[in-house]
Amino acid sequence: MTQMTYANENLNAVQEQMAKAAKLAQRTVDDVRLIAISKTRSADDIRPLLDTGHRLFGENRVQEAAAKWPGLRDEYDNVELHLVGQLQSNKAEDAVALFDAIHSLDRPSLIKALAKAMDKLDRRIPCFIQVNIGEESQKGGCAIADVASLLESARAAGIDVAGLMCVPPSAVNPAPYFALLAKLAKDNGLENLSMGMSGDFESAIKLGATHIRVGTALFGARD
Ligand SMILES: *Cc1c(COP(=O)(O)O)cnc(C)c1O
Numbered sequence: 001m002t003q004m005t006y007a008n009e010n011l012n013a014v015q016e017q018m019a020k021a022a023k024l025a026q027r028t029v030d031d032v033r034l035i036a037i038s039k040t041r042s043a044d045d046i047r048p049l050l051d052t053g054h055r056l057f058g059e060n061r062v063q064e065a066a067a068k069w070p071g072l073r074d075e076y077d078n079v080e081l082h083l084v085g086q087l088q089s090n091k092a093e094d095a096v097a098l099f100d101a102i103h104s105l106d107r108p109s110l111i112k113a114l115a116k117a118m119d120k121l122d123r124r125i126p127c128f129i130q131v132n133i134g135e136e137s138q139k140g141g142c143a144i145a146d147v148a149s150l151l152e153s154a155r156a157a158g159i160d161v162a163g164l165m166c167v168p169p170s171a172v173n174p175a176p177y178f179a180l181l182a183k184l185a186k187d188n189g190l191e192n193l194s195m196g197m198s199g200d201f202e203s204a205i206k207l208g209a210t211h212i213r214v215g216t217a218l219f220g221a222r223d
Pocket residue numbers: 037039060084085167197198199213214215216217
């Protein structure tokens with residue numbers, strides 16, 4: 001099988017699962033965006049998916065993305081790149097320059113750094129507030145109780161908050177966490193939900209995901 005066939009088959013399979021999940025939830029699948037998570041993959045691994053026409057990708061590290069994507073953007077038009085990993089404040093400017101959306105806004109110091117970077121570069125990109133939905137000490141994201149105040153601070157700083165993002169605890173049923181994130185978004189008047197990965201995106205779609213972040217199901221297992 002060629003690399004492009006492999007990419008095409010995986011993409012078709014994921015899109016079919018997305019359509020089924022959306023249908024069960026009586027949603028239209030066009031309301032769910034598939035972010036192909038290309039962390040750890042080389043440009044050669046990513047090109048076959050770009051060759052299928054897919055254009056929305058996500059990375060979890062600024063430096064890794066900076067090494068791969070400017071070159072790929074020279075080769076392919078209309079690439080949209082989202083940052084889905086933790087962001088250090090000192091990399092805020094690089095992130096605003098490189099990415100089209102940030103899914104990991106989770107603290108006041110980062111709001112400040114991102115607002116400053118956006119002002120300096122005169123470039124506004126939408127952000128998702130990441131919520132530590134399982135209240136796990138090792139995970140990024142703000143406390144559930146802090147969502148409203150972070151939202152207010154981000155808006156006061158001129159940041160466009162698109163919605164909420166979460167990575168639920170592993171090895172347990174994620175559905176209650178997805179439902180909780182959906183409720184938090186609704187309570188705060190936010191439209192978009194970045195939730196669901198290779199193992200659980202169907203559940204996330206049923207519970208309202210507008211952005212799913214899928215790596216393994218598209219590219220195969222990571223090393
Ligand atoms: C790696 C990663 C994903 C994709 O995970 P898969 O299980 O490979 O689909 C999604 N979201 C975040 C934040 C990630 O770091």
